[in-house]
Structures are given as C-alpha cells and as structure tokens.
Amino acid sequence: VLAERQLTIFALDLLDARADAADFAVTCSKGTYVRSLARDIALALGTVGHVAALRRTRAGPFMLDAAISLDKLAALLQAGDEQVILPLTAGLDDIPALPVTPEDASALRQGRLLPGHPASHGLYLATDGPVPVALVDVSSAAIRVVRGFNMN
Known part of the structure; x- marks a missing residue:
C-alpha cells in the first residue's frame, strides 16, 4: 500500500x-x-x-510529438546535425540553480562535501558560470553531490 x-x-x-x-x-x-x-x-x-x-x-517540457526515433537520431548525428540533441539543462529547468565558485565546482566534481551554505535546504543544480556541475542536496551541514556531470 x-x-x-x-x-x-x-x-x-x-x-x-x-x-x-x-x-x-x-x-x-x-x-x-x-x-x-x-x-x-x-x-x-x-x-x-x-x-x-x-x-x-x-x-515536463518534453512532449511525445517532438520526439524522434533512434534511427532518425542516428541518421541526423551521422550527417553531423547535433542540433536535435537538447542540452542537459533542458531537463533540469525546474530545479533552482546554485552558483558555485570554480574552486567549489572542482571539489564537487570530485564528489567532496562542501561545508554549509546559505541556500535553503533542498535540491539544486550547482553551476560554475553557465556550466552544470552537479545536482546537489543542500543541508545545514553540507552540500552533497547527488549526481555529478562531466561537462568540462
């Protein structure tokens, strides 16, 4: 139940x-x-x-009418058309951004905890400028990586 x-x-x-x-x-x-x-x-x-x-x-923002088949995707990519691939952030636009310093971004990319942060508790998209770094969970104790992104 x-x-x-x-x-x-x-x-x-x-x-x-x-x-x-x-x-x-x-x-x-x-x-x-x-x-x-x-x-x-x-x-x-x-x-x-x-x-x-x-x-x-x-x-969310993704609609079946806008989907393409894997065969069509493969053909488009083979032809060098990568515009059909949405950026990672398209699927994360409902998650608030948490800008971090380049040093903190490096630590998060290594999966390290960051000491407490003034942001409210919850799930955030940590960003280094426009670059997504990781989904993070902010608590009073630390910022913890939930899912890291390899976007260097």
Whole structure:
C-alpha cells in the first residue's frame, strides 16, 4: 500500500468505454501513480480494474510529438546535425540553480562535501558560470553531490 500524497489531476477524459474496458487521457502533476489512479477509479465504481496500456505523452517540457526515433537520431548525428540533441539543462529547468565558485565546482566534481551554505535546504543544480556541475542536496551541514556531470 502506498502512502497518501498530494497530487493534482488537471484533466481526466474518458476517450472510449466498452463493456470490459475504458480508455482515459489524464493530465496530472508529477509524482502521480497513474496505475493507482486507475485502481482507485475502479474501486469508486464498485469494480476492479488495472492498466492494460500506459503511454506517457508529456514529461515536463518534453512532449511525445517532438520526439524522434533512434534511427532518425542516428541518421541526423551521422550527417553531423547535433542540433536535435537538447542540452542537459533542458531537463533540469525546474530545479533552482546554485552558483558555485570554480574552486567549489572542482571539489564537487570530485564528489567532496562542501561545508554549509546559505541556500535553503533542498535540491539544486550547482553551476560554475553557465556550466552544470552537479545536482546537489543542500543541508545545514553540507552540500552533497547527488549526481555529478562531466561537462568540462
């Protein structure tokens, strides 16, 4: 059993209903377990249910309509077109930036802890100028690397 959590269902559309199945489109906040949502809908209707097929059409700024196949990506890269590859920061734009000095950036790249920082507790994208250094967790005790990036 999963613990309850706050989430938002922005839209829930019934696309098709049959005797033994229904198709829905849902727009929801991150962290929503769509399979649990389907189960809860079935329980509210006094029946049982499960997800037979699940397709994510959007995740943050990324949309399925803008995706390309791996074959097409390989062909574009073979032709020297690297513009189709989004920068690392495109997937991290919802994480607040934490500028660090070049010295601190070097320490973080080595996975070292940095003593306490005046930033609020939480997850940040440590940056050395425009260059992403690492995802870091800031606490009162230290800045700890969660995931480092090799972007020198």
